Amino acid sequence: MAKAVEAKNGSKVEMGEAYYCPECKRTHTKGKIYKDHFKYAQLEETGEEMNEDAYDDETELMEAFNELEEKENILEDEENIDKIEPQIDQGIDNDEEDDEISKNNCVNAVKKLPGVGEATLNKLIKAGFNSLESIAYTPPSIIKEESGLGDKTTEKLIKASMEQLGIGFKSADAIWEHRKNIARVTTGSQELDDVLGGGVETGSVIEFFGEFRTGKTQIMHQLCVNVQLPKEKGGLEARALYIDTEGTFRPERIIQMSEGLDLDYKNVLKNIVFGRAYNSDHQILLIKEATNIIKEKNIKLIVIDSLIGHFRSEYIGRGTLASRQQTINTHLHDLLRLCDIYPDLSVVVTNQVSAKPDVFYGNPLTATGGNIVAHGSTIRVYLRKGKGEQRIAKVVDAPHLPEAEAVFSITENGISD
Ligand code: ADP
Ligand code: MG
Secondary structure (H helix, E strand, C coil), X not given: CHHHHHCCCCCCCCCCCEEEECCCCEEEECCCHHHHHHHHHHHHHHCCCCCHHHCCHHHHHHHHHHHHHHHHHHHHHHHHCCCCCCCCCCCCCCCHHHHHHHHHHHHHXXXXXXXXXXXXXXXXXXXXXXXXXXXXXXXXXXXXXXXCCCHHHHHHHHHHHHHHHCCCCCCHHHHHHHHHCCCEECCCCHHHHHHCCCCEECCCEEEXXXXXXXCHHHHHHHHHHHCCCCHHHCCCCCEEEEEECCCCCCHHHHHHHHHHCCCCHHHHHHCEEEEECCCHHHHHHHHHHHHHHCCCCCEEEEEEECCCHHHHXXXXXXXXXXXXXXXHHHHHHHHHHHHHHCCCCEEEEEEEECCCXXXXXXXXXXXXXXXXXXXXXXXXXXXXXXXXXXXXXXXXXXXXXXXXXXXXXEECCEEEC
């Protein structure tokens, strides 16, 4: 048992943090290790079928959350004492009323589609299809499955939504007009921004991949802070959604980074919507749920750190490769669709490089997840270590950017040149 706990990179696992247990081949969350591990170990010994109900996921989840919350509260109390009032107006509209209005506008547009009565509307909204875009860009099979609507209705709704949104052939200059208006979030490093064409762009899925400690998680934290900045400072005056699959989100780092930018860290923390994904199904579900809150909460950045981790630990062995790739593929398309539905949203994901090339894909510098991830994300950035706090980022695969390298550093105040 103790062996299993230490197995993850030989380092200690913190409370609430997830780790992969090679003994029972599951991801555990520290907090209830012994209980759930023994359940699985016992089942394995007696050769009984795995009964998912026996796995007390719910309690474990609650405990981990409570712990995290406690940690955050302690931090806030400690730092609360004589904190100077915010210097910079962050420009984020915290007005709940406005959120409500923009949500209602979307729903009203759906309501006005031909053939949408009260019952259909309810089904659509329940399944998260609360805007014309969400209907127009989702494959009919998914709409049918999730809303329970029939073939004909679904087809009609998609067609009507597409017509209203003017989706069809466009001239390239219309696309150029659109691309000229793409917004970007600064990474904190001028050099890194430059090789990305001015920062992390909206309307795309951007993947940062690299080995352990190359700064993937640090960049994710920094982007969540920077997206909140006023436009002239490289932000989008919007909130971030952080999906943490590895238990490595640290509010402490957000506080340090906020202070580096003279921001009131309490506001910055409030403007990050956080979701801990405990397994791959949960991760997929969180992204589906995100669709409902993006507009309402003015979210313009979604972070998934890391994209493939859970899939890797849950689908073990060559035999599961096909179904794993299938699930990852669907998940990635959910992400790409979010970018279609919300063109001013940027989705940024991290990916590990496989340490055991023989187990996954030939080249040790290939990100895990294989070709599916490579083709699903629009911009890919490979990270590696330089001297000391320096890191090197290389844009390896972008439809419009040259392959170029940037050197940046990770400091106490975050990402910089
Ligand atoms: P990964 O690519 O595995 O996600 P991280 O983003 O967690 O890597 O980067 C870890 C690195 O970030 C550490 O090795 C350290 O160099 C740097 N780092 C983390 N916290 C701080 C800090 N408070 N001050 C300076 N550097 C830090
Ligand atoms: Mg990390």
